Amino acid sequence: ETKDEKTLTIAVSQEVDSLSPFLAVRRLTTALGRLSYDFLTNYDPKTGKTIPALAESWTTSPDGLTWTYKIRDTKWTDGTPITAEDARWTFDTMMKDEAAATANGNFVENFESVSAPDPRTLEVKLKAPQATMLALDVPILPKHKWEKAGDFAKFNNDKEFPIVGSGPWVISAYEVNQSITLTPNKDFWRGAPKFDKLVFRYIDDSDAQVEALKAGEVDFVSGLTPAQAKALDSAKDITVNKAKGKRFQAITLNPGARLQDGTTFGDGNKALQDPVVREALVRTIDREAIYKTAYGGFGEANGGYIPSRYKDYHWQPEGDAVIGFDTAKAGQMLDAAGYAKGSDGIRAKGGLKLSFRFNVHADNPQYIQAAEMMREWAKEAGIELKVEPVSEVGALLDAGTYDILTTGWSVNPDPDYILGINRCSGLPAKAGGPYLSDAYYCNPEYDKLYAAQLAELDPPKRAEIVKQMQEKLYEDNIFVVWGYADQLEAFRSDVIASMTPQPDPGGNYDSQDGYWSWWSAKPVGDEDKAAADSGGTSSGLVLGGGAVVLAALAAGFVLLRRRGGSAADDRE
């Protein structure tokens, strides 16, 4: 490492599942795919619109079944030219080889055929029209390298470095469970990255990540807790980025799990099938309080399904439509509906007790904190929530053996997918899954609206329909959104001068749909780089902890020295 080499180090807590884009499904490794392989298209960080990438341009047939991409004339990092054949091979392999379809197979499920009539032209024929043809999140791989890979199920692409790719960065070293080092692709057609090195450094513990940031061992940390964000805000040379979240946090209430044919299954508490109970329950949730306490104020309480970050589609209840926090009213509603409080303070009607299992993702502290709060509010209204943290909700969901689940989804700029999962046709066809969503929501009116928005080509009008759909979801109180937590990140401002967020401005740097942040990151010039000292560690903890540790150690050392002195006496 030469002195003036500029390294950008990102702390990551996920381990590498595979460096083969065919297999990689984790956030970290898909991000690595985006950095090291170009995709056909990309998103403009400012507008969110699709822009050309490896595909310079594209056309589609009137029936939408044939897509033709013009492939950019550029080179793999080993100097071999990139051709349409590479793209064809990539898609074709995913269609033919089940292992190669592991990560992104869903994109090609609908492909009829792929061909490369000439080195610059890629042609895809579809079985049915497909909305994602301009959002194919598929790294195009160099055929000449990958042909020889053998069994794709076993090939992890982690033996030979640097890995031949086409993105702005080249994966040039990988130490299992420790770090991944990338070097710039000097010939990247959009321009080479500014840093000389990009290192993803594995630090599992969130506190350790922040400490490493403070110590200057890493330059960027994401997934901050609210407390960390607040503490770092005042730290020297560190900039905290609070991006509006693209995820919503929610709970789903089991309305009676069922298959598409209406067969019910599972053991969800039947009381939740009563809309009154559901509404009453929702009225016991103080969303504002959740975001104020559990999210430390970094987030927005909001019942709308699509986060406010997406202004066009975002909807939120207003006026009388708001099912707001009011435990008294919840109680009255339940009283009116005949749910009377028992001796234990829990309401029941005809043997149906308002006592619900509340399965919370154990690895999400905010969910747990919110769940604890919800339990107390619900209790005031005579509803019992039994908070049961679980490591994985999938099995409970598939079996329908839950009452209330926490959930959260990342929402793409285009809401189609996230809306689609809640259709009746999304319900599992057979017992045991698969089930895309996690609410067993099924409302024919909602389905109708979904179809309408799909057919509507005028964006404002489509947005209107999307908002109506959200209203439906909101009223039904099955998929109950709390709001949107901010995405909290921090970076060393004495290392990184600037980076492009997504959306720009106000967006996030980490887990972007593209490579903008790390590609665009500009190092701080030597002249304006302050003496690198890591200030900002809280003196309280240092003093407190230090006192404890040092006291113990000092005692030990003093003793050792003492003993040195007394060893001379020759006792019997």
Next chain:
Amino acid sequence: MAKFWGDYRQNRAGLFGLAVLAVFVLSALLVPWIVGEDALSVTRPAGEPLQPPSGEFWLGTDRSGRSVLDLILWGSRVSLTVGFAATLISIAVGSLIGILAGHFHGWLSGLLLRVTDWFLVMPTLVLAVALAAVLGRSLSTIVIAIGVTSWPTTARLVRAQTLAVEARPYIERARALGGGHWHVMTRHVLPNVMPIVLAQTTLMVAGAILTESTVAFLGLGDPTVPSWGSTIQAARDTGAVSSGLWWYILPPGIAIALVALAFTLCGRAIEGVLNPRLRNR
């Protein structure tokens, strides 16, 4: 008993341990009256979240705005309960198996020994963690996991002691007087292994409390119940270490260390009293 206490009193560390324990046990017993259940409310907390220590909150507040001191006090209840309950299981199982394995000879003892050894080679914590994962997150799970995994130590100890006791001539005398298995086990062996078991208990409680915190640290505890382990875990979840929230992370750790130490000191003191060979040294 008076003699026991007289001997015990000579051990200053043991007295310190006992005093610490007394404070914790007392506060655990009295906490519903001195602090009250309201202190645990996350929706009507006494203060703002994550406030540093002040006159009002001696140890600051947690992520929900509750007094950390109150949490520690309530947590002592849970941690001590876990410690004692787990120890009880392990001591009960361990003593029973140990006495049986030591008293009887032949296949029963062989079988029990095998089972004990089997449990003994399995890393206790791995097994406890695995059990905690298997049985789901709750305090009773942790109690069972710790209890089930730590009995072999007691069993070995009790067996060794049983063998030692059974080699004493008074057992032969009791048998020569016509005493049967039951008589020998209850009248002679049991009273003689009890002191060892007592010493072992105190040592084990310390281990159980530590294990509880470890299990919680590994994210397998019940985060909704304010034990010391789960408080540390909550603090970690909050990012307390890197956010300088020392009042959130230090107290539960110190409480664990203090109680574990106190139990250990008591255990050693008791051992010292019971084993004069240690005492005279």
Next chain:
Amino acid sequence: MTELPPSDAVPHLDEVRDRGDRGARGRDGDRLRRTTAYLGKRLLGAAVSLVAVIFTSFFLFRIIPGDPVRVMTHGRPVTIEQKEALAREFGLDRPLLEQFVSYLLGVLRFDFGESFQYNRPVLSMVGERLGPTMLLVGASLAISIALGLWLGVQGAWKHGGTADRVNTGVALTLWSVPSFWLGLILIVVFASGLGWFPTSGMKTPGVTGFDAVLDVAHHMVLPLVTLVAVVYAQYLLVMRSSLLDEMGSDYLTTARAKGLRDTEVKRRHAVPNALLPATTLVFINVGFVLFGAVLVETVFSWPGLGKLFYEGLSVPDLPLVQGLFVIFSAAVILMNLVSDLIYPLIDPRVRP
């Protein structure tokens, strides 16, 4: 490791005495036969334990709630057909007993199956991380054994003195501290606070050559201190108490009567005898320290086995967790075996 109840060592001490009593008078004629029998018995015992462990791990983890197939598909929704295909591929559809037998046979051939989430052989994943764990555990064992035994000897020889009392006190206190908590505090104080050591990890990416060795050493200081701090007390206590046990012994009076110096009496007579029970503990502890590293590895993001286990458990990744459980336990069994085999070498009374 910290979470071992303090008296874990005690039964082993007793066992040692057991063995001592059993020590038969060696008659040269029988020796070979007896040695073979002794070896055979120990090996058989170890083998039985191993199978029992494999059995336990196989069935224990199967009860963890969670759907293996969901793990394999990383939570992505898949069709029943796909699920069944995957289940078939991993043999999850066969009768449990059959699965167990094939697992057992696999394990005996060092085939622990493939990780559900990483789609790779468990053994190779273990292989990658064994090094760091061994480094950390090995170094911490070496240091804590040396430190603990030395302090234990000093303490016992001048028992009751200030040095002994403070030493024992410090050891017990550190022992009572949860290791992960201590690790966190150390990070805050010495890594981010004083900046003396790196906060976590094992290497600075890109450092090569001899610098890399220093770099690893630098990274290792804090995890090592943590691990040593919570572990050494045990060695200290065992050494101290077994030396105290020896100290009243008549043969020490004999040694003094022979005109030996105090230090010679200690070094030549007392310590070798007192070392015996400690030896058993040392070996038995290796296995436990191995797992104790889980916590420390987690706190310091040390790329070792412990982390892998922790992660596998939360998913749950059955083959990974099972494999690691078997490996951890096998380490304990192996170390027990080694201690059984070594013991006769250092204690003539136990020689078969």
Next chain:
Amino acid sequence: MTDTRAPLISARDLRVTFPGRRGGASARAVDGVNLDVAEGEIVALVGESGCGKTTLARTLLGLQRPTGGTVSYRGQPLGYGSKALKAYRREAQLILQDPSGSLNPRHTVYDAVAEGLRIHGEVADERDRVADALSRAGMRPPERFFLRYPHELSGGQRQRVVIAGALVLDPTLIVADEPVASLDASVRGEILALMLRLREELGLAALVVTHDLGLAWNIADRVAVMYLGRIIETGPVEKILTAPEHPYTQALLSVLPEGGQPVVLSGEPPDPSRVPGGCRFHVRCQSLASGVAEAAGVADLCRTKDLPVLDGRGTQAACHLAQARQLATSGEGGHVQHQG
């Protein structure tokens, strides 16, 4: 003493074999013993360490199951069911060598003495019987000792408590395994005197196991000398301890301080897992070594021919040499037998 009284307890061809450790040869601790104890008789069983005295005593009390032979009590073979044993142990009592070890340190004197009563469910007038037993054992006034713990008593007092614990059930037979070996010389005589007195007062029969010939001289009517699992000489004390026939007994007597020129037997103590062929004593026999046996013409017999088991009555010595001498004087066959 006469042999006309019916024996209270009798062992017939008793054998106890312990399996060898770690594949070693098995130990024939008791290797064919006939022994009778008549009512009111004190028999001393003497022999060097490891010859099987304790094992024999334990077997007589049913604490050890014989691998061969029988023990009969009042003519009835001993049953080993728990009921039968319990009934037997109401009448036959054991006193062990180490009084400190024989008392549970956590039981008071009262508990220790009452234990037998409680086991046999004889709790009525327990207090009186305990007091009575204690005073008979010479601990007077008994109430003063009730609540004492063993560690608060001297060795002699402890042994008295043990004896009281045996007396409380009004036994007919006491088997005492080295009852004074761990006591100070000064206390020893007191305990032996107590045993004699009890025999006088209660007509107790006793088998006293000891390696101390002086003790046998002090209190026993009859003595049986044991060597390597067998009784090799038996008879009235006056006879055996003044004019022993067996070279082993002679050697034992010779090493007593007053025993004149000591015959120190060569070699190590015998090992019951390796019983030599021929006379079991021949490897250490001074008579054989000095050529006396050779002169008497029995040396070969000594080396090759095992001797039959003594029948446990009368005066006998299992020795080829003694036998040969006997033959020479009386012309009789069989082993030496003096009618008492």
Next chain:
Amino acid sequence: MTSPLLRLEGLSVGYRTRDGVVPAVRGVDLTLARGEKLGVAGESGSGKSTLALALLRLLPPSATVTGRVLLDGEDVTEMGWGRLRAVRWAGASIIFQGAMHSLNPVQTIGDQITEPILRHQKVSRESADTRVAELLGQVGMLPDRARSYPHELSGGQRQRVMIAMALACEPDLVIADEPTTALDVMVQAQILTLIEDLVARRGISLLMISHDLSVLSDVCDRLAIMYAGRVVEVGPADEVFRQARHPYGAALASAFPTVGDPASRMRPQGLAGDPPDPQALPSGCAFHPRCAVRLEHCDAVDPQLWPATEGHDVACVRVLPDDGRSLAPGPTRAEEAAR
């Protein structure tokens, strides 16, 4: 005879315990001439072992020693550590009671015997080994036993090893603390014969401790009887054994019956009462509560050793001129009584 080899003057030892000081040895005066064999008898706890250990300052730190221990005219209690180490084993060696415990279980007996040789004599390893073989031969063991570990030997053999070890540096004095207790009668006889023989052949002085008066009387020239930390009777062995003048000595002697002597047949002799508690000794003569022939002023007079006959001193009022009545009010001065 020149100056005695060993001379104890007013030797007292107390152990500090939590319950106060235990006076284990209370003012013992004894002399041992060169080549003499002195036996010390007494019941358990009378301070015999304490006395033995005090001779070489081997007592635990909790013991306080007063008085003088003159070994060859040199006071052991005042020696520097270096000198003391030199005296130990080379000047006086000890044979301890329990050889199993007195031998280091993890060292071969050869190494253990070699150790003092190498320490005290400037010899090579090889010649030390030769010496070991020689010594083992002298105690009737095969030289190749040097490679054995203590547990591989029988009790008798171990005791022989202890004896060989004690002789290793050719000391002037051998202290044998109950060398044969816990051994079988037969082995006991072997060991005693061996000790007697070796000591006689080399002209070594022997201080032998036992509670078995009959054994001591057999081996030793002179006998000392201890009671409650005091020597209560000392004199020629035969005389003390047969005609003990102190009631305790007499009781002790009669506790060992003579087989074949009709006087003791069916008449065990005992000594009533309990051994004294060293921390609560009776007033006056410590033995008086158990004494069958005590006089009324025995609880007031604490008699010191007094020559009863030539070379036979007894600490009993009965040997004093007027039964010691004149001494009743105050304690006698030690120097006066024990000359």
